[in-house]
Amino acid sequence: MSTRHVFVADLHLRRGECAKRDAFIDMVEGLSGSDVHLHILGDLFDLWLGSTQLRAEPEWEPMLDAMGRLVAAGGRLAFYHGNRDFCMGDYLTRTLGAETVRRAKTLDVDGQRLYLTHGDLLCTGDQLYHLARRVSRWPVVTALWWCLPMRWKYGCSGVYRNVSHRQDASRRPSRHGISPRKLRELSSRGVDVVVCGHIHQQSDRVHRYGERRLRVITLPVWRERGAVLEYADGVFRMDTVDFA
Secondary structure (H helix, E strand, C coil): CCCEEEEECCCCECCCCHHHHHHHHHHHHCCCCCCEEEEECCCCECCCCCCCHHHHCHHHHHHHHHHHHHHHCCCEEEEECCCCCHHHCCHHHHHHCCEEECCEEEEEECCEEEEEECCHHHCCCCHHHHHHHHHHCCHHHHHHHHHCCHHHHHHHHHHHHHHHHHHHHCCCHHHHCCCHHHHHHHHHCCCCEEEEEEEECCEEEEEEECCEEEEEEEEECCCCEEEEEEEECCEEEEEEEECC
16 A cells, blocks of 8 residues: 655644644544655744743644544654744654654655755745854754743744744745755756745746756645645645635
């Protein structure tokens, strides 16, 4: 029996978004079986402030329980760090037995090489973001962050959201889109398909480099509705998820 690979990205769950949470739970609960591999390609949460966040936002417990049941039933779960929830670290590995992917992962499936990642590392034109990314992951900065009181973390997260949303409104493809150089590099490494989020727009394009073809699939953000990409029996299929 071939493995079903299911991909979601950019739910950006925020406090009180129970309809979106419940739609995700329904999707996860429909994936029972040892032939399922669920890939969460980052930014599951709009911001993850640490496991103590669950005390202030217990509405996420049922969602974590659903993912735990998927793993307990023999399914596989991989969580890829996004730019909003990288502070989750290996929390899902420790609590649910999920795989944690900090940057990217390559899978060989049905004779194809799939490159899976959140997507921010492919957008090399946004140099200011990549500088902030490196700084935020310095061990000293991380240690200071964990020492902050929870109310300060919420305050910092509010500032970050405001800045990020202003940047989203003024995104330019040349600066914030996927770098052609990165795609050419991946193709030269034998990658056949790239699947990612971060761009917040659904697309499915084929790039040609001589005799090689590279298919790039980007998943949309969960806003008015969600989206789930599934690969099974050699075919990719995108389905919508309603939660409004």
